[in-house]
Amino acid sequence: MTAATGLALAPVATALAEPACAAPNEETGWRTSLDYTAGKAEGSGKWGLIGDVKTRNSRPTYISRNGDVTDNNSADVRPCGEGAVGCRDVTYNYGVGVNPVTGDLWVSDSGKVCHGRFACSAAGLGFLNQGQAGTPRVFQYAPTGTDQEDATDYKGNGKYNVQPADRNYGIGKQFVELANRTVHQNEYVSAQIPNLVHGPRGITFTKDGTTWVVDSESRQPNNATNPNRIKRYAPDGTIIAGAGVAGTWVTGSTTPGNFNSGYSVSLTTRPDGSVLANAEVDDTLVVFAPDGTPLPKIKLDNPTMTGGLTHPFAPHANGNRYINPYGVASDPEDGSLYLSLVNFRDDDKNTMAPFIEKRAADGTTVTQFVGEGRFNEGDVTFGPFVNDVAGSPTYRHMFAWSQSQSAIQEFDKDGNFIREWINGSTADANEQETSKTVATPNMAIPRGIDFDKNGFMYVTIGEGTDNARVQVYGMTPNPIDQASAKYVDSNYQSATVTWVDAPDTPGAADSKSDVLDYSIELSEDNGATWNLIERDRSIVKSYTLENLDPAKDYLVRIAAWNEAGNGDWRIAPLRKARIELTKQGAFDANANQINWTFAITNTGKCPLTNVEITDTLTGISGITYDWANVATQGTLAPNESINASTTSAIEMQNQSQTVVNTAAVTAAAGNLEVADTAEATVIIPTVKPTPDTTPEATAEGTTEETPEVAPGGQLPKTGSTSLTATLYTVFAGITIGTGLILFRRRNAS
Known part of the structure; x- marks a missing residue:
């Protein structure tokens, strides 16, 4: 550039x-x-990175076993709960949501529970069978009231500030910084084993502004303060009565609100205001009224198939076709349900292309398989999430991805693939004009998606890494x-x-x-x-x-x-506007006048209006224009010409006359006036006094008459004697005689 x-x-x-x-x-x-900025989009209707909200400190803080604070990740520290001996600041951001009533941004930190000695050892927890690598908690970011113009990181001339590591970026500055957020942590601390079996993940909201967070790992009665599987918060952030119980697998209870120990990471609000949560292994959707009252669960096994579909999952020995849900989302209008399934990782691993199962609102009838071929085989499919913000460009679109994919797949309400969201930092990678790819920096390990009232998309990324944050996406002008x-x-x-x-x-x-x-x-x-x-x-x-x-x-x-x-x-x-005027004159001896003619040409690239000739010569008559169309008179299109004419009377004299006449043409090109001038010279011949017509005797006794001046100024010849009246008629731009130029043209723009 x-x-x-x-x-x-x-x-x-x-x-x-x-x-x-x-x-x-x-x-x-x-x-x-202009130079390209990573994460930004080119062309209208494209998606670009418009901000982020930090969810972890830019520099990890380590606390050694003796309680000293250090930034040295040495062997004597290990990850665990924030504030405890041997802890470091790691954020496993997962769920995300913007409260439609208060505008607060909510982000869950799952605390990342490990299961099995190998996983726990990799997390730095030794050879435990179960442990918590981080701190289970929920963050609440209040709006700052900052408008978009003040929140921007756009500098002008197509340039942006570099995405910072120590503060919110762009639109993210409309929320408080990390140090000023509210941290909800007490309700995720167990009474028996501190910070061991909790994992806040999925987030949703009811119409009254109540925030719901599902505690995936909770095992009642380990949390005597708030034993419910789902934690709920009033619009002001105050913890209120929760909903549902974890239960135990052995009971196989059909009691409403009982998860039967089923793992749950997902929440969704249906059009009628009720809330659904998935219960993995239990093969159910657990249902709650808007006030948290449990409603009958939806059993997912052995669904009815429509539209000629045949379910690829084979029935087991007992004839039961298990449907094991990892996530659920509801369409905001017809209530259709989208289910991501664990089956592709477990029961039917590497035997088929994963898909998102779409069901009717009652949850018992499968209507479509969405996204076949877009997800990794043998992987759990994360999501789904559905945009419920009416009027936004992606309204009713569904988003999902494979656990190891880090590429969000987007589909419309009919199941058509729209685009994918991947990691990338070049203009070509993020070229959305001909491709179906949005490529922005740091798009890795996505976990949650939500949309605010503006239609902006919020995505939690970088779970457990230095890039842990919420990235915000919007569209170009x-x-x-x-x-x-x-x-x-x-x-x-x-x-x-x-x-x-x-x-x-x-x-x-x-x-x-x-x-x-x-x-x-x-x-x-x-x-x-x-x-x-x-x-x-x-x-x-x-x-x-x-x-x-x-x-x-x-x-x-x-x-x-x-x-x-x-x-x-x-x-x-x-475009430049130009006009050209040429002019010529000719003496008419019969009428004792000069006939003047003009040619006007639009020589520029702009249409001209108010075209008019001004000629101030004494004795000039009115100017006549040869407009082809009365409706468009006074106008000239580019390269168009028009002729005009007038006359001026001449009083004949006994000596020659030179008449120099300058005319001007003006026109308008919008608010700009253009003009030109042209000059023509006409020489009127000498006219002698009328002679005595009495014949004179010649030497031979004869007489000779004086001839009359013929029209055009040429006297006829008779005998050996002749009289000549010379008429010079000079045209614009013509050289007369041996190089004498009697016409010159002056131009003015």
Whole structure:
């Protein structure tokens, strides 16, 4: 990217008054000449990284066994609960949600329970059969009230700040920083074995603003304070009565609200306000009323098949076709259910392509297999999540991915694949114009997804790593709908550029962050190369370019920018308006007048209006124009010509006369006036006094009459004596005689 030099850019009024000389809507596209910033998108309707919220300290804090705080990860420290001896700050962020009532951001930290000696040893917990590598807790980030313009990390001229490690980024600055968040931890500490068997994961909200968090690992009665499997919080963050009990596997209870010790990571709110949670191994969905009252569970085994589908899971020896759910999500309109299944990792490992099972709202009837071929074989499928924000571009879309895939797969409500979200940092990787891939830095180990009222997407990533955070995604601005460029001075050194964006739907959750700036690029070689006009960040939709080179032709390109990247640009050619006048005159001896004729030509690239000739010669008559169409008189399209004519009377004299006449033509090209002049010279011949017509006697006694002047100024010859009256009629641009130029033309732009 090269910045233009020698050009000044001054702001002018924002109203777009389309000048006749402007060239709107000439060409549009999506990639600019500006340097690419990783994570940002190019072109309208594309997804880019617009912010993040930090969930762990930028530098891990280690506490040695003797209680000393250090940043040395030495052999005498091991991960465990925050604040305890031998702990380090590790965040296993999992669930995420934006409360639709309060706007608070909620993030769960599962604490990462290990099962088995090998897994626990890898987590630094020795040869335990079960242990907690981190601290089970839930974070609540209050909104800061910061508007998008102040929260931005966009600097102007298509440049962004580098994603920082020690603070929230971009739109993430609309939430409090890590140090000021609320940490809910006490309800995830067990009475018998501290920090051993808890794992807050899935998050959902009911319409009254109550936050629900499922505690995947809880084993009652280990937590005497809050023994419920699901923890609930009032809109102000106060812990309130929970819902459901973990139960035990041996009972096989059908009691509402009993998970039968089934592992649960997922919550979803249905259109009727009820809440569902998955119960792995129990093969059920546990159902609750909005107030937490348990409702009859939904059994998933042996579903009814529709649409000619045949379930690929083979019945077991007892004839039972087990459906083991890892996650559940509900469609916000028809209540259809999406299920991710553990079967692909366990019972049917590496025997078929995984899919998301879609069921009718009652949960007993399978209607579709979604995403076959998009997930890794032998893997648990994470998710699903469904966007429930009405009006947003991905409304009712379903998101899911394989555990080892780190590539989120997106499908519409009919099960069609839309795009995938992967890790990447180059413009080509994130080229969404022709591909179905969103590539942004740090997209690894995704665990939870939610959408806010704007349609922004929140994703927890980097579970247990230094990159643990919530990344926020939004869409690029609308295209530039109209763009016009016109000169504002007759020297072609200043020009005004004006534009308008394609309109937004008022109040829509369109996933687009606010427009922060417009880039303006110039090309002097018909678009082969472009130079950015460096300027301060501005959302004014009109600018004046100054110090332009009159000898050059320019193209102007404008694009809108927001936190996600740039929208589609539009090109407006900067066209010069020109007009040319030619003039000629001829003496008419019979009428004693000069006949003047004009030719007017639009030699520029702009339509002209108010075309008019001014001729101040004494005795001139009115000017007649040969307009072909009365409806368009006074106008000339580029390359169009029109003729005009007039006369001026001549008083004949006894000596020759030279008549020099200068005429001017003016026209308008939008607000710019163009003009030209032309000069013509006519020489009137000498006219002698009328002679005595009495015949004179000659030497031979004869007489000779004086001949009359013939029309055109040529006297006839008679005998040996002749009289000649010479008429010079000079046309514009013609050389008379031996190089004498009697006409000159003056031009003015």
